[in-house]
Amino acid sequence: MNSLDPRSLIAMGGLMALVMGIVLGFTRRYYPSSILGLGYWAMAPAAMLGAAVFFGVPAPWFPEVWRWIANGFILLGFVLFHVGFRRFYGKPARWYRVLALYGLTMLVLAWYGGGEPSYRIRVAVVTGAIALVHMGSLVFLFRNGNRNFPVRMVQATLGLHLAVLLVRLQTVLSEGDVGNLLEASAIQTFYLGAYVLSGLLLSIGALLMATDRVRTELEHMATHDALTGTLNRRAIVGFCEEEHARSVRYGHPFSLMMMDLDHFKAVNDTYGHQHGDQVLVHFVDCARAALRRADRFGRYGGEEFLALLPNTALDTALPVAKRIHTALSSGHPLDCKVSIGVTSWKGKDDSLDAMLGRADAALYQAKAEGRNRTCTG
Numbered sequence: 001m002n003s004l005d006p007r008s009l010i011a012m013g014g015l016m017a018l019v020m021g022i023v024l025g026f027t028r029r030y031y032p033s034s035i036l037g038l039g040y041w042a043m044a045p046a047a048m049l050g051a052a053v054f055f056g057v058p059a060p061w062f063p064e065v066w067r068w069i070a071n072g073f074i075l076l077g078f079v080l081f082h083v084g085f086r087r088f089y090g091k092p093a094r095w096y097r098v099l100a101l102y103g104l105t106m107l108v109l110a111w112y113g114g115g116e117p118s119y120r121i122r123v124a125v126v127t128g129a130i131a132l133v134h135m136g137s138l139v140f141l142f143r144n145g146n147r148n149f150p151v152r153m154v155q156a157t158l159g160l161h162l163a164v165l166l167v168r169l170q171t172v173l174s175e176g177d178v179g180n181l182l183e184a185s186a187i188q189t190f191y192l193g194a195y196v197l198s199g200l201l202l203s204i205g206a207l208l209m210a211t212d213r214v215r216t217e218l219e220h221m222a223t224h225d226a227l228t229g230t231l232n233r234r235a236i237v238g239f240c241e242e243e244h245a246r247s248v249r250y251g252h253p254f255s256l257m258m259m260d261l262d263h264f265k266a267v268n269d270t271y272g273h274q275h276g277d278q279v280l281v282h283f284v285d286c287a288r289a290a291l292r293r294a295d296r297f298g299r300y301g302g303e304e305f306l307a308l309l310p311n312t313a314l315d316t317a318l319p320v321a322k323r324i325h326t327a328l329s330s331g332h333p334l335d336c337k338v339s340i341g342v343t344s345w346k347g348k349d350d351s352l353d354a355m356l357g358r359a360d361a362a363l364y365q366a367k368a369e370g371r372n373r374t375c376t377g
């Protein structure tokens, strides 16, 4: 491997950190406040920029005895990434652990940097501390992280950098002379390059994690009802279309269940709209508990809901409707009554529109017959 001029590499790393810090800073500003951790991720490259300044700017501006401060900034950068990962997944930062590790490392660095200079001990301490932080981040992400590309990318970056750090630590501990990072040797270029690249890849990974979270949130908003958390009309009808197409292809039966709360206007008029909202949420909880795992459930209109029961013929759908009526008469203060219209697919010539029409007609038959019952169509 050809060695690069270390100061150019440090300057390049500093520039990348500056750019990524700005990008993550703006991301924090413009992304929804529900995306946690972005502030820490934006500060991480800023700390790395600090490291580049203390490392790369030569004496007399930044004298040799200040180099340990650069080590402190490098560690701080990785600590901030770690805290960002924890906050991103809604976990507390656990500051006491972070500050204990950071404070202790800084004390040792200050002692062997400024007080009794020993480059070897400084390298060993800072390398060991970063390795510990990376291990903490890796374990945390394996336990709490999604399995999507951004998280995998961050894990791979942490894993590879950890391997490099462990090799370096082993070298430092077993060999007397570790060489200076500012030497233009192939191995020092490799260590420096690994650090610069991991800082860049972690910043990009963090940015992708945040973007993926925004996409997921938007997708959820586009397909779910804000009040009850069920699928919205477009989404439930979309699932019905898919199921209908599957049935036409494979001949499996499926059923639809149209539900409408009884005398809901009176509930609103008597107890207020807010109480009405709570009744809707309670209804959804009860209906969900009565439906099966494979069933889909969505809000079709104001107080009208639609359930899709895949692989279910009419005689199997009816007990499910009965369970919903039973769940709503448990004595809970928000219990309500519901009328249900059920229909099943009748074969290849039966369209989804026709099924929805039959479910609706059956629902209105249930209303006409006195409500709080199920009719079939």
Ligand SMILES: Nc1nc2c(ncn2[C@@H]2O[C@H](COP(=O)(O)OP(=O)(O)OP(=O)(O)O)[C@@H](O)[C@H]2O)c(=O)[nH]1
Pocket (backbone or CB within 6 Å): 227, 260, 261, 262, 263, 264, 265, 266, 268, 272, 273, 274, 275, 276, 277, 280, 301, 302, 303, 367, 371
């Ligand atoms: N609280 C609340 N009320 C809603 C919501 N969406 C629709 N509504 C109300 O639901 C009521 C529906 O009234 P109607 O269509 O007359 O039906 P109903 O009173 O349930 O009578 P039947 O269906 O014939 O038993 C209206 O008063 C709507 O304002 C909502 O999100 N929250």
